[in-house]
Amino acid sequence: AQTVTQSQPEMSVQEAETVTLSCTYDTSENNYYLFWYKQPPSRQMILVIRQEAYKQQNATENRFSVNFQKAAKSFSLKISDSQLGDTAMYFCAFMKPRYAGGTSYGKLTFGQGTILTVHP
């Protein structure tokens, strides 16, 4: 079974600075997807960024980028130029490819979450 670990329960950063959230995972799969979701106080789950394991290039979405280290099974999220609206809980998640089938078809396995607070 896959596991996802976020070792930082809480992080804080000053507005306009950069912060990195850590995520490690354990799997025997070679192909899979990794995601970062943001959950603001509204509780809505918002997809921030995704990475396909077969792609070596790190994914980027505007101020958000990842450092994907497949051999180390590490998937950290870097937020540049932090904004007050980035204050939220962030979840790292893993998903097996759909062709893998089985009982975990399409299931997202989430980490415990990291609460990020951006200070003015």
Next chain:
Amino acid sequence: EAQVTQNPRYLITVTGKKLTVTCSQNMNHEYMSWYRQDPGLGLRQIYYSMNVEVTDKGDVPEGYKVSRKEKRNFPLILESPSPNQTSLYFCASSLIKGNEQFFGPGTRLTVL
């Protein structure tokens, strides 16, 4: 607007009183899933469905039932709720061939 809706958004009930949380999506997605979110545990999958009349257990199915009679709807049923089912519940949907799941707004359930 493409979306996943859940009702109710908030519910306080008592032990043993059957309840249903509805989930509906308007994106013609085949795959639908229920998760519960608890502090320190992230989100865990309860049940999922790959299409009409096809459902299967996730990681924490005990105490829950689901049905998929129509493609757009995937209700979560608690036949006899207990306090340990107090949680935040999310419904999600996606295309079978896609990898992005779209989440509903969440349902905060409290069982007294």
